[in-house]
Amino acid sequence: xxxxxxxxxxxxxxxxxxxxxxxxxxxxxxxxxxxxxxxxxxxxxxxxxxxxxxxxxxxxxxxxxxxxxxxxxxxxxxxxxxxxxxxxxxxxxxxxxxxxxxxxxxxxxxxxxxxxxxxxxxxxxxxxxxxxxxxxxxxxxxxxxxxxxxxxxxxxxxxxxxxxxxxxxxxxxxxxxxxxxxxxxxxxxxxxxxxxxxxxxxxxxxxxxxxxxxxxxxxxxxxxxxxxxxxxxxxxxxxxxxxxx
Amino acid sequence: xxxxxxxxxxxxxxxxxxxxxxxxxxxxxxxxxxxxxxxxxxxxxxxxxxxxxxxxxxxxxxxxxxxxxxxxxxxxxxxxxxxxxxxxxxxxxxxxxxxxxxxxxxxxxxxxxx
Numbered sequence: 001x002x003x004x005x006x007x008x009x010x011x012x013x014x015x016x017x018x019x020x021x022x023x024x025x026x027x028x029x030x031x032x033x034x035x036x037x038x039x040x041x042x043x044x045x046x047x048x049x050x051x052x053x054x055x056x057x058x059x060x061x062x063x064x065x066x067x068x069x070x071x072x073x074x075x076x077x078x079x080x081x082x083x084x085x086x087x088x089x090x091x092x093x094x095x096x097x098x099x100x101x102x103x104x105x106x107x108x109x110x111x112x113x114x115x116x117x118x119x120x121x122x123x124x125x126x127x128x129x130x131x132x133x134x135x136x137x138x139x140x141x142x143x144x145x146x147x148x149x150x151x152x153x154x155x156x157x158x159x160x161x162x163x164x165x166x167x168x169x170x171x172x173x174x175x176x177x178x179x180x181x182x183x184x185x186x187x188x189x190x191x192x193x194x195x196x197x198x199x200x201x202x203x204x205x206x207x208x209x210x211x212x213x214x215x216x217x218x219x220x221x222x223x224x225x226x227x228x229x230x231x232x233x234x235x236x237x238x239x240x241x242x243x244x245x
Numbered sequence: 246x247x248x249x250x251x252x253x254x255x256x257x258x259x260x261x262x263x264x265x266x267x268x269x270x271x272x273x274x275x276x277x278x279x280x281x282x283x284x285x286x287x288x289x290x291x292x293x294x295x296x297x298x299x300x301x302x303x304x305x306x307x308x309x310x311x312x313x314x315x316x317x318x319x320x321x322x323x324x325x326x327x328x329x330x331x332x333x334x335x336x337x338x339x340x341x342x343x344x345x346x347x348x349x350x351x352x353x354x355x356x357x358x359x
Contacts, residue, residue, distance in 0.1 A: 024340060042311045049254050056263035061301045066262045068310065079261035086301055087266040089294030092287065094273025108274065115270035120298075170354045173312040174347050180305040181325070181346045183298060185332060185339035191295075199292040203299025208307055210300070222300035227293030234292070235285075 010140035013133060017144025020125060021152055028182050029121040032060060033153050035175030038164040039064070042172075043071050047161040054154045059119040060179060062087045085220045093123050100130050101138045110139065117146025120183060124190045194237075199230035316354060324349040 020026060033054070040050045045067065057063050065086045069079035094115050102111060126142050133141045164172070184200075191197055206226035210218040306321055313321065328346025335341045 028339075028343065039311055046254075049258060052255060053258050053262055056258060057266050059266055061298065062262065062266045064305070065301070066258065069261065070257070071310075076257060076261055079257070080265050083261050083265035084268070086297065087269045089297050090266060090269040091273040091276060092290040092294045094270050095277035095287070095290070098274055098277025102278075108278075111274045111277075112271055115274050116267055118270055118273075169312045169359045170351055173316065173354055173359065174351050176309060176311055176313055177306075177321070177324070177350055178343070178347060180302045181328065181343050182339070183302050184325075185328075185342040187295065187298065188332075189337060189339045193288065193291060195288055195292045196295050199295035200299045203296030204303045206296060207300030207303035211304060211308075218304075219297060219300050223293050223297030225296075226300070227296035228289070230296060231289045231292035235288075 008137070010137055013137040013140040014144035016133075017141040017146075018148045020129075020145040021148050023125070025121050025125050025186070026149060026152075028178070028186075029060075029149070030153060030156055031175065032179045032182055033156055034160050034164065035172075035178050036060060036063065037157055037160050038167060038172045038175055040067055041161060041164045043067055045070065047158060050161060051154050051158045054157050055150060057083075058116065058150055059087060059090060061183070064179070082219075085217075085223075088223065090118060093120075094118050097123060097126060100127065101142055103136050103139075106139055114139065114143055114146065117142075117150055120186065122146045122149060124186055127190065127192075195231055195234040198234050199227050202226040202230045312359070316357070316359070320350065320353040320357070324353065 037050065045053075053063055053066065057066060062083050066079060066083050069082050074082070097118060098111060098115075101114075122142075122145060125145060130138050130141065167175075187200055188197065191200075203222055203226045206222035206229075207218065210221045210225070214221060306325060307318070309316075309321070324346050327349040328342045331345035332338070332342030
């Protein structure tokens with residue numbers, strides 16, 4: 001077989017990306033979405049709105065915060081602020097992924113469109129596997145995976161919503177817990193820079209600390225304060241290692 | 246008007262959900278075309294982003310909604326500690342950490358009569 005990489009069309013790579021639906025990260029994400037369904041059903045949000053939210057927002061932590069804002073009767077401005085603050089992390093995630101995906105010919109509108117499909121799972125999946133894909137087919141590969149994952153979860157949410165109310169309490173509790181645990185394990189596992197490990201540990205402590213001190217701005221302050229502390233500590237440690245070496 | 250009223254719920258989700266998240270994705274695309282992957286600025290942004298997510302994780306564990314609201318804090322923290330131990334001892338595979346944590350939580354909930 002002497003068909004070179006360029007001989008394979010973008011369609012083939014799009015389909016390869018679609019097959020990522022049958023991977024462990026995608027499976028765990030779908031279980032987390034079942035858990036999210038249980039949360040929204042308990043909150044009394046109608047299924048059509050949950051499906052709409054899944055497609056439009058996509059990032060799970062942002063949706064959890066949106067739902068809790070809706071439940072507490074927050075104003076539009078307060079909900080917008082809370083969700084924005086929780087989603088700031090999407091900017092560096094996308095910024096780190098874009099240089100891996102694009103070629104000099106990739107139009108910016110296409111990257112803007114595809115960025116919608118970035119959330120933790122798709123990001124971890126793409127950062128890990130995109131290296132094995134020829135550069136000019138990476139956009140097709142990511143589009144195949146990202147779009148399939150969103151559509152599959154919209155269908156899943158629409159179907160499962162009608163069953164979660166009857167779940168035994170232990171199952172509902174475990175599904176809820178799956179989301180934070182999955183984020184914790186996958187971020188630690190996929191981190192390529194030591195600063196991520198330090199920031200994760202500091203953020204876990206800073207979150208509750210700032211919630212106790214200034215509950216209105218806890219996430220923002222924990223992120224900026226804890227993140228800056230983690231960055232400074234890691235930088236100091238890196239400098240010291242360079243001097244010793 | 247509250248969020249339950251028809252079209253307003255969708256407008257609410259579109260503005261407070263979709264716009265509030267996609268703005269950052271779009272800014273990420275613009276920044277991704279400029280930020281160098283080895284720059285100190287990106288390193289700081291990375292640290293802040295991770296700490297933000299970690300704060301969300303901690304809040305979900307400490308202040309859960311639904312069924313877990315009635316579960317004791319020691320059970321949730323204990324399950325995470327058991328899962329973390331298994332994760333670090335057994336090759337740092339996410340699946341191992343997740344399955345162990347959930348198994349510990351399920352056993353605890355069952356034992357407490359949930």
